[in-house]
Amino acid sequence: MTFTRNSRLALIAFHTLLWSIYLLLPYAVSSAASGYKIGVMPGLFFTLAGLIHLVIFYVNAYVMYPRWLNQRFWWLYLLASVGLIMLSFRLKYQLLTSLFPEVLQASNAEKFVFGPSVAFFFLSIIYRNILNQLHAQRQLARQQSEQLRAELMFLRSQISPHFLFNVLTNLISLARQKSDKLESSLLMLSDLMRYILYDVNGRKITLAQEIDYLRSYIDLQKLRFGSDVPVTSEIEIDPGAYTSHIEPMLLIPLVENAFKHGVNVLENPEIHMYLFVKNGRLVFHVKNRFDVKSINLINENQGIGLANLRARLDLLYKNSHTLLITNTNNWFDVTLILDLL
Known part of the structure; x- marks a missing residue:
């Protein structure tokens, strides 16, 4: 024994x-x-x-x-x-x-x-x-723990290539436009790569790190779309919550999904994000306008990001999370409620 x-x-x-x-x-x-x-x-x-x-x-x-x-x-x-x-x-x-x-x-x-x-x-x-x-x-x-660890590592390995694919697609768009924003975008991408390759390192991170990463991604998207896509983001967090730990890259799939489905096919896109953390509970609300013609595609194939997010939530926050997804009146609405461990 x-x-x-x-x-x-x-x-x-x-x-x-x-x-x-x-x-x-x-x-x-x-x-x-x-x-x-x-x-x-x-x-x-x-x-x-x-x-x-x-x-x-x-x-x-x-x-x-x-x-x-x-x-x-x-x-x-x-x-x-x-x-x-x-x-x-x-x-x-x-x-x-x-x-x-x-x-x-x-x-x-x-x-x-x-x-x-x-x-x-x-x-x-x-x-x-x-x-x-x-x-x-x-x-x-021990076997269950090893299985959980293997599944989690596999899911984490999916996130980085998926994220990089989306970001590089954005940079290609800027390059084709010969935009002067390309250099700034590359610098932001460098910071994000450093976060993915070194800061995360297969472990949980502080909420402050995840929020910095989230802000960098939003800024990168703003550089790409400029004033063409109104983006509202609001963050309100208890001061003591910044040192709470969270699974890395847990919030970004919701933002990626909003830009993926809420920008390219719309004449007047809008994206709104609200992050609140109070008394150990995190609420992240993301909503974006969508084209009603694409709603079936959104429902049937939400991509690697959201599917990966669901799997990681089930593994790490089995009984301490709620993920609500609705689409009404041309708005796609996602709310993640998470009890920070």
């Missing part, structure tokens, strides 16, 4: 404490005048027998049971179990005849002397099964 170093040390300390209490019990509850007896058993015999029980417990729990209790060696486990218990009986009998012959004269002594060997053997079986169950649960949790 796999333990971390700290948990292994804690388990050893716990076992040591329990066995110490058990082995020293006669000296805590009895007196020297009675020979530290517990019932008919002298304290010294109780402790020596306890050491035999300790051997039974750990030999069965860590050697015999995990190695031999299977379809191939079950017969060996059965023989070893009987042999282990009989050996403990023999050792106890030798101790009694050599050092404590008076105990054998007591009525029902056999029950108290030899019965614990069987009891500790079955206790070790219970203990081993508990360990196996814990191991299976940890293995399952």
Whole structure:
């Protein structure tokens, strides 16, 4: 079974404490005048027998049971179990005849002397099964964690090429127009690339970083479209929320989608964005005008961005997010409500 170093040390300390209490019990509850007896058993015999029980417990729990209790060696486990218990009986009998012959004269002594060997053997079986169950649960949790990590890394790997494809398409448009905004756009793209390649690095980031990235993307789009596309953006955040952590590039697909579907086919496009964070809850609202003729395309194929966003939200914010998408009166409206973790 796999333990971390700290948990292994804690388990050893716990076992040591329990066995110490058990082995020293006669000296805590009895007196020297009675020979530290517990019932008919002298304290010294109780402790020596306890050491035999300790051997039974750990030999069965860590050697015999995990190695031999299977379809191939079950017969060996059965023989070893009987042999282990009989050996403990023999050792106890030798101790009694050599050092404590008076105990054998007591009525029902056999029950108290030899019965614990069987009891500790079955206790070790219970203990081993508990360990196996814990191991299976940890293995399952580890597999689920690795699967989640792999799915998340795959989804994150989709975001960057998708984003770059959209941005480069915008830059091509500026290049064709021989716009003097191209140089500024390239500098902004450089900053965004640095964010994607180095700042994110496969981990969650602060909300402040994500907002800076979002602003850079919006500014890049404004450079491309200028006054042709009215863009309204409003951000209102509790000061303490800037250090909250969030999945990187989680907000940008909503903005990308707005520019993708709300600009090219419209005579009078408009895009509005509102980001509010208060009491640990983030609300990001993006709305854009759309051409009613393209609504079927928007509904049926929302692109990699929104599909990727849904998948990441389900993985990382399963029960702590709401994604609302509506289209009414020529407005496409998306609202993301997220409880920051």
